[in-house]
Amino acid sequence: MEFGLIGRSLRHSFSKDHFTRKFREMGLGHTYSNFELDTIQAFPELVRQHPGLKGLNVTIPYKEQIIPFLDSVSKEASQIGAVNTIRIQNGKYHGYNTDVFGFEKSLAPLLRPQHQKALILGTGGASKAVAFVLRKLGITATQVSRKPSADRVNYEEAGRLLEDHLLVINCTPLGTFPGIEDLPPLAMDRVGNDHVCYDLIYNPPRTKWLQKAAQKGSKIKNGQEMLELQAEKAWEIWNEF
Secondary structure, rough: OEEEEEEOOOOHHHHHHHHHHHHHOOOOOEEEEEEOOOOOOHHHHHHHHHOOEEEEEEOOOOOOOOOHHEEOOOOOHHHHHOOOEEEEEOOOOEEEEEHHHHHHHHHHHHHOOOOOOEEOOOOOHHHHHHHHHHOOOEEEEEEEEEEEOOOOHHHHHHHHOOOOOOOEEEOOOOOOOOOOOOOOOEEEEEEEOOOEEEOOOOOOOOOOHHHHHHOOOOOOEEEEEEEEHHHHHHHHHHHHO
């Protein structure tokens, strides 16, 4: 069976190494490939050229853009507005979101009673899954963007909110290898021991943003465990044939 990942830049992808190792350890002859697409419009041609595909993961920037190409979308993924897993069965494409499962399971052990308000940095597909989980957990979330709007604040205002928003999740790609000097423009002056700073980035293991948070006494976590959990959930979905 053939599986793969679609995205725009996949040179440092977690998924290919993860599934290639998994298939080898399980003694399976499956393959997993990275499919870099310049635009989502290339998706139909990709699947035409690979008729053996049984499942796909979806990453930046196509988690939202892929939806019109699918025959069905799970209720949860539809509510989120983002898909990161596709199951291909009988020529039909079914969309799911396993980021929700991965994020919730990896975040839960870090939460304490004081974590009632959160800041979500970024507005892409991953941020939608994060917002969905926080609503489910009863945590009030405020989205942060360089361009504020009626339902988003800018980074300057977000810095002032840190006094009582004790959970901060970075959903931007800022700090991802090779751009390891980049970080979200959030003033960290008000971050302290009661904060949890969670970065969805896993490469490098400690982004510059997480390093600054740790220096302030915050508990920190990267996205490695979330990725592993969401990948295993995707594998379950692909095996529902």
